[in-house]
Amino acid sequence: MLIGADIYWSIVKDDFKRITDNLVAIDTIFGWTLQGPISTQGTSVTSTNLNVGVIEDNSLESLVDRIERLWVVDDITSNHHKLQVDDIIEKHIRKNGTRYEASLLWRNDKCTIDNNRGGALKGLRRSLVKLSEDPEKLRQYDEIIWEMISSGVAEICDEAEKTNERTYFMPHRPVYREERETTKMRIVFNASARSGGNPSLNDLLWSGPNLLPDILKMILNFRLGKHGITADIERAFLQIELAQKDRKVHRFFWILSLDDLLSIIILQMNRVTFGVTCSFHLIEALLKHLEDESINFPETCELLKSFYVDDLIVSVDDFEDAVKLFNETREILSRASMNIRKWKSNNEKLRQIFDTNESNNISKHKVLGLIWFMEIDTLAVDLQKLCQQISFDVVTKRTILQTLASFYDPLGMLSPFVIKMKLIFQEA
Numbered sequence: 001m002l003i004g005a006d007i008y009w010s011i012v013k014d015d016f017k018r019i020t021d022n023l024v025a026i027d028t029i030f031g032w033t034l035q036g037p038i039s040t041q042g043t044s045v046t047s048t049n050l051n052v053g054v055i056e057d058n059s060l061e062s063l064v065d066r067i068e069r070l071w072v073v074d075d076i077t078s079n080h081h082k083l084q085v086d087d088i089i090e091k092h093i094r095k096n097g098t099r100y101e102a103s104l105l106w107r108n109d110k111c112t113i114d115n116n117r118g119g120a121l122k123g124l125r126r127s128l129v130k131l132s133e134d135p136e137k138l139r140q141y142d143e144i145i146w147e148m149i150s151s152g153v154a155e156i157c158d159e160a161e162k163t164n165e166r167t168y169f170m171p172h173r174p175v176y177r178e179e180r181e182t183t184k185m186r187i188v189f190n191a192s193a194r195s196g197g198n199p200s201l202n203d204l205l206w207s208g209p210n211l212l213p214d215i216l217k218m219i220l221n222f223r224l225g226k227h228g229i230t231a232d233i234e235r236a237f238l239q240i241e242l243a244q245k246d247r248k249v250h251r252f253f254w255i256l257s258l259d260d261l262l263s264i265i266i267l268q269m270n271r272v273t274f275g276v277t278c279s280f281h282l283i284e285a286l287l288k289h290l291e292d293e294s295i296n297f298p299e300t301c302e303l304l305k306s307f308y309v310d311d312l313i314v315s316v317d318d319f320e321d322a323v324k325l326f327n328e329t330r331e332i333l334s335r336a337s338m339n340i341r342k343w344k345s346n347n348e349k350l351r352q353i354f355d356t357n358e359s360n361n362i363s364k365h366k367v368l369g370l371i372w373f374m375e376i377d378t379l380a381v382d383l384q385k386l387c388q389q390i391s392f393d394v395v396t397k398r399t400i401l402q403t404l405a406s407f408y409d410p411l412g413m414l415s416p417f418v419i420k421m422k423l424i425f426q427e428a
Contacts, residue, residue: 225315
């Protein structure tokens with residue numbers, strides 16, 4: 001172990017014993033140590049080197065803050081979190097025309113950041129190579145980006161522009177979700193990408209308080225009322241404008257034309273972006289702000305606490321209350337230019353009222369990872385992936401682990417099966 005001279009005397013105790021002329025046993029706070037040169041003639045010596053580096057960066061979160069967060073992160077009702085949320089609303093969220101605008105939660109407003117330009121360019125090349133294997137997927141990806149530009153979600157930057165402001169380029173890639181009713185492909189930005197050992201954008205941002213409600217509690221509340229109702233906010237993150245001063249750290253690369261994959265252009269996001277660590281907390285804080293501002297709808301605002309990020313999951317006993325929730329929720333969110341859609345219910349009459357030219361004839365729907373069979377009002381665990389996992393020709397510890405990792409069972413319905421698999425893995 002290599003110990004710096006600046007801390008050596010803080011670990012050494014008073015007791016020592018001389019073994020030979022050169023070798024001395026010295027007592028330390030870690031126990032007895034042997035110090036001094038030894039002869040290696042006629043002996044076989046195995047050397048093991050362990051290098052430990054500790055870097056203290058005052059621009060990042062302190063160790064005390066990290067330890068404190070470990071203990072308070074799940075306490076969603078604490079005054080500590082309430083103060084933080086109120087602080088976010090006051091300092092980072094404001095109305096800007098028909099939309100709300102949010103600024104990033106920087107740990108240090110004066111911190112610098114490496115632009116990650118090289119890493120983002122490498123990421124672009126990898127994505128283009130992968131997408132080029134399927135021209136249709138490449139075309140879809142290109143359409144999504146140009147739709148973002150035309151709708152004002154993103155904009156093309158002047159490549160000749162020189163700026164002294166913080167700049168950061170985010171790699172991006174496609175994610176496919178074939179089970180989705182609407183968009184099967186989405187673009188995911190990686191704000192955690194680092195270059196040359198420098199901190200990423202996410203490293204320099206405060207994650208914010210954990211305001212997500214307990215999933216088990218949400219599911220149980222969802223089962224209490226007679227009429228179950230779910231909906232989600234359309235492209236929720238992209239409905240919140242990003243403060244002008246923070247847009248340069250939301251830059252990314254794309255191509256000008258599919259006919260020329262070398263025609264690289266620079267773009268930047270104008271809206272809050274999924275993949276940036278504080279985005280979840282900005283949208284949660286905005287929803288809380290809308291609840292506080294909508295004093296004319298007290299009952300509906302109370303039910304709006306049943307949002308899990310951008311998903312509304314709630315149940316009511318009275319039919320008229322369900323209709324009122326439907327109308328008032330849309331009015332409240334429209335104040336932030338947000339559209340809540342994909343309304344679902346186990347009540348056929350409510351489904352007819354909810355029918356807004358969307359697909360409401362689907363008999364099952366996902367609720368917090370579980371399958372909700374609306375016609376019979378039953379929740380079930382999705383076993384399709386599990387059936388694929390257990391079709392291995394050879395069962396190994398790796399395949400058992402893969403199968404265990406594929407479970408999502410917040411209600412513990414499959415606990416007898418899961419426990420038996422864990423016992424098998426333990427005995428293997």
